[in-house]
Amino acid sequence: GENVEQHPSTLSVQEGDSAVIKCTYSDSASNYFPWYKQELGKGPQLIIDIRSNVGEKKDQRIAVTLNKTAKHFSLHITETQPEDSAVYFCAASIGGGFQKLVFGTGTRLLVSP
Amino acid sequence: GAVVSQHPSRVICKSGTSVKIECRSLDFQATTMFWYRQFPKQSLMLMATSNEGSKATYEQGVEKDKFLINHASLTLSTLTVTSAHPEDSSFYICSAVVGRAGMDSPLHFGNGTRLTVT
Numbered sequence: 537g538e539n540v541e542q543h544p545s546t547l548s549v550q551e552g553d554s555a556v557i558k559c560t561y562s563d564s565a566s567n568y569f570p571w572y573k574q575e576l577g578k579g580p581q582l583i584i585d586i587r588s589n590v591g592e593k594k595d596q597r598i599a600v601t602l603n604k605t606a607k608h609f610s611l612h613i614t615e616t617q618p619e620d621s622a623v624y625f626c627a628a629s630i631g632g633g634f635q636k637l638v639f640g641t642g643t644r645l646l647v648s649p
Numbered sequence: 650g651a652v653v654s655q656h657p658s659r660v661i662c663k664s665g666t667s668v669k670i671e672c673r674s675l676d677f678q679a680t681t682m683f684w685y686r687q688f689p690k691q692s693l694m695l696m697a698t699s700n701e702g703s704k705a706t707y708e709q710g711v712e713k714d715k716f717l718i719n720h721a722s723l724t725l726s727t728l729t730v731t732s733a734h735p736e737d738s739s740f741y742i743c744s745a746v747v748g749r750a751g752m753d754s755p756l757h758f759g760n761g762t763r764l765t766v767t
Contacts, residue, residue, distance in 0.1 A: 570755060577761070578760050578761065579655070579742050579744075579760045579761045580742070580758045581758070582755055582756070582757070582758075635744075635746045635756055636698065637695070638695070639692045639693045639694075640692060641691070641692045642690075642691070
């Protein structure tokens, strides 16, 4: 079945720096790649997503890139702020649709003021 | 935006009892909902797919008789943990699809239910 690997498991940056989280997936049929932010005690919140026919997508300080050939996708956060501190999960779709997801192992991001 | 509400947010129960968790789509109809389980500091693991008006589809390794799922309406799915044991203690999260499953719609997640079995 689909396997999604995520690195790093923890990431500490200074406020204003950039943060990059990388994921790889195994199923070449995956066609949808969302990123979620999870704060303590809460459910995941969708922050950005990308589909297989697009190589890059940007939304203000957040961007996602996808390399289908290498089966890699990455999350880029620029000008990080303390409120960006949370656990971030990547995910890849399985089964041909957009909703059944396999999640990565998560990255705990800490942004220090 | 689409809102998914889970209730209760926290529940403590004694070993051997059953616990019901509700997942509601507040401002949209959800023909499909998903139930996930998350252990501390771990990722979300898909447990089952809940389809309105039909039986749930369980992932490999998930006991369907222990985790009963009912999706009786387009806005409500319930997960019942039967004869709970301490190893069932976990964070249970539901998600709902806006519109019809398989279409171009993202998932929206509830805020989770922290189950502690003593």
